[in-house]
Amino acid sequence: MSAIDTALLERHGLTRDEYDRIVAALHREPTLTELGIFSVVWSEHCSYKSSRIHLRKLPTTGARVLQGPGENAGAVDIGDGLAAVFKIESHNHPSFIEPYQGAATGVGGIIRDIFTMGARPIALMNSLRFGALDGRDGARTRRIVEGVVAGIAGYGNSIGIPTVGGEITFDDSYAANPLVNVFCLGIARADALVKGSAAGSGNPVYYVGAKTGRDGIHGATMASAEFDEKSSEKRPAVQVGDPFMEKLLLEACLELMRTDALIGVQDMGAAGLTCSTSEMGSRGGSGIEIDVSRVPQRETGMTAYEIMLSESQERMLLVVKKGREAEVEAIFEKWDLHAANIGDVMTDGILRVKDKGAVVAEIPNSALVDAAPVYDRPTARPAYLDRVATIDPAALGSGAPPDHTFAALLSSPTIASKRWVYRQYDHMVRTNTLVLAGMGAGVVRVKGTDRALAMSTDGSGRYTYLNPRRGAMLALAEAARNVACAGALPIGATNCLNFGNPERPEIMWQFVEAVEGLAEACRALDIPITGGNVSLYNETDGQAIYPTPIIGVVGVIDDASTTLSRTFKQRDDEIVVLGENLGELGGSEYLRTMHGLVQGQPPALDLAKERALISCLVRAAGERLLQSAHDCSDGGLAVTLAECAFDTGGIGLDIDVKGVGSLQQTLFGESASRAVVSIRPEHFGRVLTLAAELGVAAVKVGRTGGSRIRIAVDGVRTIDSSVEEAERVWTSALGRYFAGRAA
């Protein structure tokens, strides 16, 4: 195999050192097929070689955790003998190259991860990051946004899983490297979770789903490298999704899982047949032998190398009990799917690949998995941190009038209503959606029980850029707070860590800081991480994105009828701010929108206070004391109050708050651990008592009423706008960037 030279290794994204490791583990040189297999299993995307040692710092256990990291998705106990199975994953690189298919196949991939666990998927969400719509690459960004949104809609709508929420931020940091993080949640019987492991010598290995083509070869390797001007040439590495095929697979697999004929199942995601066979064998402590000539193929003349590395979508690998083949095949036939027996489980712990009987790869699991490289990459605190640490007061001046700023923030695409987007997503199918898209956290009821599940995905790249440790902590805190605002107790989280090139010490420093911050916040808020995904090399032409940890938190509402949304319900309710305003403008949307600055320290986070606020919200909601609750974040108190008035048919508010520093700090500062709640007058006293018991600051700031948004600071009216006018600005801002009828 002297043909293996440096150029070949480079094409496979392997270093010379990694190649030497392969030779040492195999005690010989690999065949080309074996080299291909190693290259994808050892890619950053599949092996987590740069992140693994740090991810171990995350708390992953808890009384409710049924499945932590390591399987296709995590699972938590939600009571009634049921489990919530959920995970978030990135599809960043493909979505930049081919937005529609990149996003669509991202949705398809995360759905497969959920039903592979034996769960019926019941909700989708997504966190998206794009460049500025009117920035230097505005035209391209708008095209990417349209493609990504259409791709998510095209896949999720067709397969019939509601997209119940999500969030979008626009910032030029993502102009050449958008982020598409997709989250899926499913429900399974807690005692019937399915594992992705192969066991039982002689048990047949089945392949089911779409045929294998040449699409997506080296997709995992692509996701493990930076972009440059040649990236568009990588288009063939993006797969094409077929949601109809996936719908059939979903129904057929769930039907099969109701029998006891199944041993294990794994979807073929990144690195397709290679990862699924090696991971199933490795998890089950067994070997898998397959013959690629028995793999259904879409194209003629495919080599073993191509078949093993293809990332064609909508394919599953199953191990079933010997003797039950006919039963299994009949279920797939019913759904017009062909299940092909491509091999068997062996006891020898070896992944053996044959082509028409001839062995083309023979790799012990130990070589592929145990010998995989794990890097403790060097870190260095980035120099930029000192440059951005403080806000230059001279740059701020005296600031624009608050009402002008208020309108500007409402029309900032990051803050503006995302109706133009979520209207394209079927967010109601399955008739479980209790809080409609755009009205707060995503909330779905669990039919057959009294419960509902709330979910939220959050993360601020700007905060994390300014202070990686605190930024990650704030991401978890905000997601947990959002879930609590729906009345749900947060019980588990999944993370998607989007960073730049880990081979650069400054990026690695951001990553380590963020993971450690996240770990600390998870422990303090008692929310374990049950799985997730790391996406590195989010750079183009050497320019990294803001470090962006996206955290998805799932919470449980024991009585679904206590569910809350963000909106005021009637006039003459008391409006109370829970938590303290510290007047913090660092990293705020205000600084970015009004001054073009990304500076200062992100808001301070006192985890004990955050935990108290969450308890307060959950208990008050459970006792039916609240009419609405809304997390105070982007745009600060003024924007949060306005959002409580939107989508209510024009219920106004009259507020007087105590000033903290300047008017801008008071109105637009983004201090953490705050929520705006509305309360019927008769429950007002009880809420204040509860807040006092839990040590949560609670200040009555005014009442709902009229049809104007009136906000005074220390008795002086600073904002006075009709709800209708403000809502028009907020609702129409996003749609105006896109062709066709505005929202």
Added chain:
Amino acid sequence: MKFAVVVFPGSNCDHDAYHAAKHVLGQEAEFVWHKETSLGGADVVILPGGFSHGDYLRTGAIARFSPVMTSVTEFARAGGPVLGICNGFQILLEAGLLPGAMLRNRDLKFHCEHVRVRVEQANTPFTSGAAVGRILSLPIAHGEGNYFADPETIQLLESTGRIVFRYCDENGTPTDAANPNGAMNNIAGICNDARNVVGLMPHPERACERVLGSADGLVLFESAVSAVTAHGALHTATA
């Protein structure tokens, strides 16, 4: 009485229609797989929403060839009440049980939101419990709901009172602004000449419980129950 909910490969509102009939109304309901040739003695047949066969080729174009459609056609010809919702409506159009066709929404985008429709006709088995002029708040979720037919067909539908639902504003006026997809004459739903086959783009099964934002869709199911009860087992499908 019994509802049959036909399941095509790619149906995805089948569980929702079943839930509405069985758990909200408390009636019998049964899924009928598209390869079946019997409707299992059902009194009412629902073709649910979704993306049958992925909506590849054309919405509803492949589903109409499913074996079960022969039974559905016979059931309809015998006067049995048939409701096609969204993709089910599209299938009824392709099967020739209702006239016309669907174009893509005029802004070429999928729309999922609550809209208002006005009940135009109460003399169908699915609207007998609703007064003409009643405004219902129902969700839509479709990319191809832009109803189209030739002028003669539109004229016929208008003159024979076969337009059952029309998109309207809060006053019940069928304005262009209230039309979410560009459908001709704001048509949201129609019936056949015998009035027992009704198709509509909005999703009444998603609006049967207050907690989901609207219970206005219940009237379609309740009307069907009354209609069947009033007729006894006259139209019961052969087992």
